[in-house]
Amino acid sequence: MSMSLVFQQRMQELYQNFIKFDALQTDRIQRYRNIEPDSALFLAMQIRIQQSQSILEIGTSTGYSTLWLADAAQETQGHVTTLEIDQFRTTQAKQYAQELALDHVIDFWVGDAQNFLENSANHYDFILLDAERDAYVDYWIFLQKMIHPQGGVLIVDNVISHAVEVKKFIELVEGDERFISMTLSIGAGLFMICYK
Template sequence: MIDSDIKFVRQLFDVKKGLLKDIENYANEKFIPIIKPEVARFLETIVKIKQPQNILEIGTAIGYSSIIMLKAYKNAKVLTIEKDIDMAEMAKINFIKASLIDRVELVKGDALEVLPCLSNKYDLIFIDASKGHYKEFFDESLRVLNDDGILICDNILYKGYVTNEVHVKHKRRTIVYRMRDFISYVLDRKDITTTIIPIGDGLSISVKEEKND
């Protein structure tokens, strides 16, 4: 989408007031990355369609996207992983304010260490964490994703750098190259069906194929 399209769509889904707006304002003031309004609406829509009982989120930040998903379906529960202790504590406060704390399991730790320890299965998984480790996150997530489950990754186009090599700064090139490799990796896999959606900072959405016994 061109900039005018993005601005128009983003304004359509902008939250005007309430806790989510407060969280959004705080995130903007403190330069904390959270999902864009159009991505929030997309995530909300997917949850309403899928109606997942169990959701796994990698990258809690301050709880914004977890709250979006939990509000979209009243029977959903979320296990969310956050490495930054301060942000995890802030997320906990926001879950309490939203009266959703009883439906959240917040794990403080490195997802690369936490994910291999998970044994429960999930209907929906949302990845929004360290871009340099998306492949590792994806592989471990796919292991615990139910058949016909949905796996969504945010920031796939990484600030537009993934599609525009000319303006990639040297310090960002490694992440950009890894993200390009990751996109090819998920699109080439035969056990999932994946598409790329150019909203927000780019999303990939994958559906795990049902195994035929």
């Protein structure tokens, strides 16, 4: 059954809980910093439209976006691999995935995303990049090889809200003639990249 009312209601509850938690944190790193609901819905629709099979998320946090990706992946018979450096957050995300019976379509990988990217030879139909923004420039050398040349897409979150922090990364992508890209003013700003 596609995107049930139960799923939508639970996601709304989780988002409210995460927002409340973030409001109480003085240290940015302690915040969950989950993706906005509009962005999450857009990503879930994009996976359905593309009929994405292999999905990679860089930055699980507490799994809010992961659950949206997994719900869509369940529809396309796809699979989500999600990367997170923080074991505690991954444990939280796993619990939500089990609760919503989505854990069978998700692989949770704990560690530094750089290590995963350096050692991955896979192509992905859909990649969401929503991690520590100062690492994006270093990630690009690996990510560009991981975007599936036939219809794969890389989507980067927070490109309007944190424009200064992603400026170098965006310039790098825009300077690469093999790719086309654009910024969508959805949520905190999504930057979409695909091969020409």
